[in-house]
Amino acid sequence: MFAYHFRLAWLSVKKTPVLSSLIVCAIGLGIGVCISILTVFALMTSDPAPEISAQVYTYKLQNQEILPGGSDGDEPSNMVGYRDVINLQAFDLPIRQSIHYQSAAVIYPEGSGQTPFTDEVRLANAGFFSLHRVPFRYGGHWSAEEEARGLYQTVLTRDLNEKLFGGNNSVGEKVRIGSRLFDVVGVLDEFKPTPLYFELDGGAFREMTGAILPFALTKELELRKRNGSTICSGDPEGEGWLNYLEADCQWIHHWVEITDAQGEQAYRDHLDNYAEAQRQRGRFLGPYNNEVHSLKSWLVDQRVVDQDYRILLAVAFLFLLVCLLNCIGLLLAKFLGRAGEMSLRRAVGGSRKMIFRQHLVEISLIGLLGGLVGLLLAMLGLVAIRSLYQNFELLTHLNIELALLAVLLAMASTVLAGIYPAWRICRLPIALHLKAQ
Amino acid sequence: MEIGPILRAMWRNKIGAALIAVQIAVTLAVVVNASSIINGRIEKISRPIGIDVDNIFSLHTVGLAQEFNKEEFVRADIQAIGNIPGVRSVSPILNHMQSGSARMSSYRVMPEVNDDMEILANVNYSDENALATMDIELLAGRFFHADEIRHITPDFVGEPDKVVITESLGRKLFPEGEIVGRTIYYSDGAQTITIIGVIADVATAWIATDRPILADTYYDFMLQPYVEYNTRVSYIIRAEEGALASIIPEVERVLLEREPDRLIYSVYTQREILARSYASDRATVIILVTVTILMALITALGIVGLASFSVSQRTRQIGIRRALGARKRDILRYFFVENLLLTTVGIILGGVFTVMLSYLLTTQFGGDRLDPVYYPTGVIFLYLLGLIAVFAPARRAAAIPAAVATRTV
Numbered sequence: 001m002f003a004y005h006f007r008l009a010w011l012s013v014k015k016t017p018v019l020s021s022l023i024v025c026a027i028g029l030g031i032g033v034c035i036s037i038l039t040v041f042a043l044m045t046s047d048p049a050p051e052i053s054a055q056v057y058t059y060k061l062q063n064q065e066i067l068p069g070g071s072d073g074d075e076p077s078n079m080v081g082y083r084d085v086i087n088l089q090a091f092d093l094p095i096r097q098s099i100h101y102q103s104a105a106v107i108y109p110e111g112s113g114q115t116p117f118t119d120e121v122r123l124a125n126a127g128f129f130s131l132h133r134v135p136f137r138y139g140g141h142w143s144a145e146e147e148a149r150g151l152y153q154t155v156l157t158r159d160l161n162e163k164l165f166g167g168n169n170s171v172g173e174k175v176r177i178g179s180r181l182f183d184v185v186g187v188l189d190e191f192k193p194t195p196l197y198f199e200l201d202g203g204a205f206r207e208m209t210g211a212i213l214p215f216a217l218t219k220e221l222e223l224r225k226r227n228g229s230t231i232c233s234g235d236p237e238g239e240g241w242l243n244y245l246e247a248d249c250q251w252i253h254h255w256v257e258i259t260d261a262q263g264e265q266a267y268r269d270h271l272d273n274y275a276e277a278q279r280q281r282g283r284f285l286g287p288y289n290n291e292v293h294s295l296k297s298w299l300v301d302q303r304v305v306d307q308d309y310r311i312l313l314a315v316a317f318l319f320l321l322v323c324l325l326n327c328i329g330l331l332l333a334k335f336l337g338r339a340g341e342m343s344l345r346r347a348v349g350g351s352r353k354m355i356f357r358q359h360l361v362e363i364s365l366i367g368l369l370g371g372l373v374g375l376l377l378a379m380l381g382l383v384a385i386r387s388l389y390q391n392f393e394l395l396t397h398l399n400i401e402l403a404l405l406a407v408l409l410a411m412a413s414t415v416l417a418g419i420y421p422a423w424r425i426c427r428l429p430i431a432l433h434l435k436a437q
Numbered sequence: 438m439e440i441g442p443i444l445r446a447m448w449r450n451k452i453g454a455a456l457i458a459v460q461i462a463v464t465l466a467v468v469v470n471a472s473s474i475i476n477g478r479i480e481k482i483s484r485p486i487g488i489d490v491d492n493i494f495s496l497h498t499v500g501l502a503q504e505f506n507k508e509e510f511v512r513a514d515i516q517a518i519g520n521i522p523g524v525r526s527v528s529p530i531l532n533h534m535q536s537g538s539a540r541m542s543s544y545r546v547m548p549e550v551n552d553d554m555e556i557l558a559n560v561n562y563s564d565e566n567a568l569a570t571m572d573i574e575l576l577a578g579r580f581f582h583a584d585e586i587r588h589i590t591p592d593f594v595g596e597p598d599k600v601v602i603t604e605s606l607g608r609k610l611f612p613e614g615e616i617v618g619r620t621i622y623y624s625d626g627a628q629t630i631t632i633i634g635v636i637a638d639v640a641t642a643w644i645a646t647d648r649p650i651l652a653d654t655y656y657d658f659m660l661q662p663y664v665e666y667n668t669r670v671s672y673i674i675r676a677e678e679g680a681l682a683s684i685i686p687e688v689e690r691v692l693l694e695r696e697p698d699r700l701i702y703s704v705y706t707q708r709e710i711l712a713r714s715y716a717s718d719r720a721t722v723i724i725l726v727t728v729t730i731l732m733a734l735i736t737a738l739g740i741v742g743l744a745s746f747s748v749s750q751r752t753r754q755i756g757i758r759r760a761l762g763a764r765k766r767d768i769l770r771y772f773f774v775e776n777l778l779l780t781t782v783g784i785i786l787g788g789v790f791t792v793m794l795s796y797l798l799t800t801q802f803g804g805d806r807l808d809p810v811y812y813p814t815g816v817i818f819l820y821l822l823g824l825i826a827v828f829a830p831a832r833r834a835a836a837i838p839a840a841v842a843t844r845t846v
Contacts, residue, residue, distance in 0.1 A: 029731060029735065033728055033731065106700065115700075117700065117702075118499065118700060226668070234625060235594045235595065236594050239590075239593060240592050243592075307802055307803040308717065310803075311721075311798055312721065314794075314798065315467055316728065318466070319728050319735075322732050322735055322736060325463075326456075326735050326738060328456050329453055329739050329742055330739075332452070332453055333453075333742055336746075388723055389720050390713055424452075
């Protein structure tokens with residue numbers, strides 16, 4: 001029976017090619033616009049680390065004196081100073097702690113003919129790799145003990161390993177970064193948390209590149225933070241890097257993994273106690289209001305999703321609505337155009353149910369075609385969106401789920417739009433139409 | 438007029454007509470709100486920048502030799518670039534202008550620490566030629582002299598004793614009286630900073646941001662007489678009119694010739710930097726324009742569809758009217774009036790939708806407030822759209838010969 005309905009549906013689509021393709025195009029356009037914008041939106045709002053998002057936290061060590069005009073609704077610093085992070089990490093509630101910041105340095109390829117280039121460099125402790133579940137292609141990361149010994153080790157991102165070693169296993173090789181030589185101990189596999197939740201101040205939708213160096217070398221390497229923000233509330237005591245590290249400047253990212261049920265509250269107490277102890281020593285003079293954020297609340301707090309994108313999404317859905325209203329009109333015209341034929345079918349014994357079913361099959365077929373057209377348009381739309389924005393490469397890839405959603409949404413909405421026209425055609429006064437022939 | 442019969446005819450196909458009216462209403466709501474947003478963004482993007490954006494480019498460079506004198510490196514570079522024909526002026530700079538990377542500091546007019554009195558400013562470092570390099574007008578006081586420019590390292594601590602600020606920043610600090618010669622304070626207030634000159638407004642590094650803390654700080658810009666070779670040094674270069682494209686490779690060549698052991702990167706014209714800073718706003722405009730136009734087209738298509746359908750349904754009626762003496766333009770008028778009525782219903786409904794959408798956008802999505810002037814424009818647009826869309830089917834209807842009516846009787 002279905003095959004029969006389907007064959008008739010196909011015949012009907014072919015019989016009114018202009019009207020049918022108009023309907024398919026209207027659906028396709030609506031779906032295309034909707035899905036391309038929805039894709040970007042879905043990736044913007046996606047959980048960058050589903051495995052750990054329920055148990056990793058960061059915080060704002062809020063010292064009111066630090067922020068000029070901090071009262072007018074702007075977020076205080078999400079980062080922490082060198083001195084504070086060293087003190088705060090001495091706490092054994094978190095099962096893992098990640099301490100890191102981004103910088104940049106000149107990297108010198110070994111082979112001849114290759115010119116040096118500047119690339120990102122991150123200083124990160126051993127916990128960075130384990131907490132963020134950073135995947136390795138070759139080797140692994142340094143241990144806390146190796147880091148404490150101050151070894152000159154590095155982990156390369158996949159991108160840098162590709163540039164320097166053509167993607168081969170480079171563990172054991174040496175790389176000159178800045179003025180020093182580092183032993184490669186590991187190479188990352190593909191690692192693209194989107195958004196880059198642990199380092200939002202450099203831009204939420206970037207890919208990590210360059211090399212990762214042990215955080216314990218911060219004092220020696222004298223690498224200032226780059227591609228991100230540093231907030232200082234006062235001048236250092238004197239010139240030089242060590243004075244800078246002691247100053248009230250905040251630039252380091254600190255994430256903790258806590259599996260304990262009351263962990264969030266316990267960590268907040270830890271921060272409050274620390275702030276109170278600092279106050280007694282003459283720092284942190286203002287009132288403090290420390291915040292602990294889970295990964296999810298952090299992304300909301302930092303307004304990772306561009307407000308414009310919410311507006312565009314709303315407009316895209318209204319566009320789909322207009323397309324569907326249009327389809328109802330076009331389907332009505334298409335179906336009523338063969339009122340005579342349907343009346344005849346009814347007259348020779350076709351039931352209303354049968355005719356309704358016939359039309360539903362036809363509508364689904366149109367919806368499917370519309371969905372496919374929409375999928376194609378969505379891909380084109382994403383290419384266009386990528387070219388419009390800076391750094392949207394990670395956000396403009398249609399995944400399987402969204403592609404399926406596109407087709408399903410197209411079919412579901414077409415069926416929704418088609419129910420009324422199909423119902424109308426079943427209710428026709430057949431005698432009138434037969435008489436007119 | 439035949440409004441009565443038209444209304445009765447529409448009532449017979451009320452669903453079809455209602456569908457079109459709702460489409461018109463939604464389209465109106467989107468057109469009006471989108472126009473308001475688009476116009477706001479275009480205004481934002483086209484605010485004056487305050488520097489000669491068409492003839493300026495900037496670059497970063499870093500020396501790769503193990504040990505060298507950074508101060509001499511910069512001096513030699515500046516001299517080499519300055520000698521290139523087609524280069525009007527060159528200055529070192531801390532950050533590319535309007536690029537989003539910036540030093541942001543806050544200052545007070547009194548020495549006592551008081552958070553409520555802090556005024557945020559975008560600080561950039563440059564030398565005595567900065568005004569010529571960027572084409573900024575000096576409004577009052579004087580600019581830095583060559584012997585006041587200091588080469589500093591990133592570890593340097595402290596503020597200069599002389600600064601030059603924009604008029605907007607000056608008025609924010611000192612709403613009344615002379616600005617030149619006044620004193621401001623930084624951090625713990627131990628050091629006095631004198632404003633020696635006031636320049637015409639120059640846009641800050643964060644031109645594109647919508648962060649509340651930076652609202653109304655668009656021109657709060659300060660120049661300090663420093664040259665800083667951090668992990669790199671940057672230059673800003675102004676070309677003679679029309680020479681920009683040709684001197685960019687020339688500058689790179691001369692720099693590499695002077696010191697081959699170096700990297701040159703982030704070479705951008707000021708127009709490119711601005712385009713990058715405003716990329717998101719521009720994208721919003723382009724996407725909204727595209728979707729709005731598509732929506733108008735779809736709605737027009739719906740109007741064409743409905744009218745064509747009704748023409749084909751009423752072929753005989755039209756034939757009879759023609760046979761009874763109706764002229765072609767009576768038939769045309771019938772369809773135009775029908776369309777005007779339909780659009781009017783859509784526009785009334787659309788007024789409600791517009792307000793609803795605007796409310797949603799401003800409260801839920803943080804959009805800008807809707808400017809009501811866009812409503813009448815949107816109304817005119819939709820009337821025109823409807824009339825254009827109905828034209829072809831109406832003409833087809835008018836062309837129906839009276840014979841059609843008699844043939845099938």
